[in-house]
Amino acid sequence: MSNSIPTLRWGIIATGLISSWFVDDLVLNRKDAKANHIIQAIGSSSIDKARAFAEKHLSGQNPAIYGNYDEVYADSNVDIIYIGTPHALHKKNCLDAIGAGKHVLCEKAFTLNAREARVVFEAAKKRGVFIMEAMWTRFYPLTRTVISLIHEQRAIGDIQRVFCDFAMDQKIASLGPESRLKDPALGAGSLLDIGIYSLTWGLLGSDSGIGAEAQTPQIAAKQTIQDGFDVATSAILLYPNGRQAIVSSSNLVDPKSNIICTIQGSNGHIDIAGFPSAPEYFTLYLKDGSSKKYEFERPGRGFYWEADAVALDIAAGRVQNQIMPWAETVRVLELLDEIRRQGGAKFPQDEVV
Template structure:
């Protein structure tokens, strides 16, 4: 049966935490897999670091290990490059992979700003390769079910407010100035790291449409900055119909288990787990006076849902995802740009994008 599934040979750029989660999930044996994934090659800053990554996260496997990212781009056996480096390197990593004719799945936030993202998409269009931002949360079956209940079935009536928070105590004060969490040149701050998920839930909860077809909300934002880096961000998306999405992120405190609440005229939905990784949600209906809980199913963390979707899109000859198209990445980054404009957080690259 597996031979009938589309197959992707992955080259992994970056050996940090998120790359370890990604390869672990792709290596899982799944009964409902929609594609076959092969970790073909690992690119790291040194061969030794790459070997340690494989020994720890891919036991029993033997991908090609490169002491540079260039080896990944030049490897004829790599179909698609997964980019798990810090935000500030995404643009160049994407451009290098695209120039080599590789498909690309690049972690969120896709770039530091919308201008950088547009540069990447222009290059992808010229080369005819598939490129997608790895906003994995959108591909969870649980997320897809929430969208259907909200916008198709109108399970809680007309949506009035969305509250979403992503906060982690990252002990920022203890980190050195070159940490990706403290260095503005690396895209430091809560907004691109965690706030992007809150913006995502705010958009998904507010509107059935995405990308260019979506409604355009007014944005009001404030940030708390330390050495130019936001340690807390609060933003409100105000829609023409009066709907509001209240979105917050912080690196000082921790989000409660219910990270998102969506309120409507006939009830509300509480979503639990992590803001990036929903594990369950409960629909409370005031109309019928009942509640129903939905829970996530599947092994691992859930990165394979986006990977399967990418494999199916590439097999179908597509260069964009319908769930996370280029226009949606540009829209989200445009909102993040405006939040930073109002809040004061700046990256050196903003001046040259």
């Protein structure tokens, strides 16, 4: 790697599926890399799990192996902590990492609710460390192109409606009550796991602003609750100008179409294909009958785009990222809180004052 790009040394917290995807992407040899990423340490619930993870995903490398998280936080060779634990553990993991003076990239949903997020951001502010929610989809070149086309270039005119659904048969019935997908104390349900992506596309498609600069839509929401968690959620976002975004999620069924989001405007529409979390391409259709398909090269899954952005921010001395600032994370969680308030899904942590 060239010395002209920053180097960031990562400590990985938890060795589940999302962490494996993240690590696999960071060690790819990319021609357009904006940063050099080193997996410096692996922390898991046991040293055997951490060692097995490293052997599978970091062949030929020699990260420090720890059978707990505290030693990762304390490792002086680690610059930043990547948190891939269940939602309910994020607040504690973030606070522990911040307390050790580490920068943090924490998976979505950042915390269980907006109140927890505010606590974490206040701690980061006091310590002066970088922290960001790992909403990787926002950093895709595809996503940035869609946003530019509809909001800056106004390619489809005035935005009128946005639809996004994320459905995935997660075989809920076959899982034990201790699963993160079924235990409300771990943030179970479709909304925080996959519905957050539908909501994200609804927001990005409807409004060019983020965080404090964004419009605040009214929410109308319904949820199907099973064993204390939502298996399906639908919400309508209504903006002051009459624009609507209809977003939904389900962990009981698989989608029947690869079109996961449609953004409709006065002069045409855009169909986005793939997974809501990892879109593959989109097609622009204009009312004059013309169309254009936009495709993007994507080695691996695409986690490196957010990781590169984090590295550049830290190298520049910034503690927030402009694509996913703290205020945007809080705004999204406030909307998720309201959807759950109307829909009925509750977490034990919601009652903690």
